[in-house]
Amino acid sequence: MDADDLPRRKGDLVSQLATQPLDSLSVDELSLRITLLEAEIARTRAHREKAGRTRAAAEALFGAPPPAPPSSAPPPPVCQTGGTGR
Template sequence: MDLDELFPDKPKDPLLLLARQDLDPLSVEELEERIAALEAEIVRVKSKLAAAVDHRASADALFKK
């Protein structure tokens, strides 16, 4: 057995795995739930991004003096 198979360098990217997932077996309700979950994740990521941008701007302002 190959050690690379047992201990991969990096975990697989969850977004890549998500994009490759077969959607054919999912029902309409499951697809709607998936969309809602993805939209909630987008809101969460945008919130984190806004906080990071604000934090960076505060740090830049502090150290520019």
């Protein structure tokens, strides 16, 4: 699945960028836009790597979180008591 196929929040910055008309931009303006977008991609990747290192450090300290149950699993049984407390 391409990133373009993924749903986006309305008003999302990426949505705004994707809908901006490019026809009125000159070759120099398009080159500048590409440079700025590449810099933002690099910044985002660096932040993602930092977040991954932070998560790995937390998992090393506290242990990895338990895996999520499969979505097709039935709900856990409800414990019902007869009200007698026994």
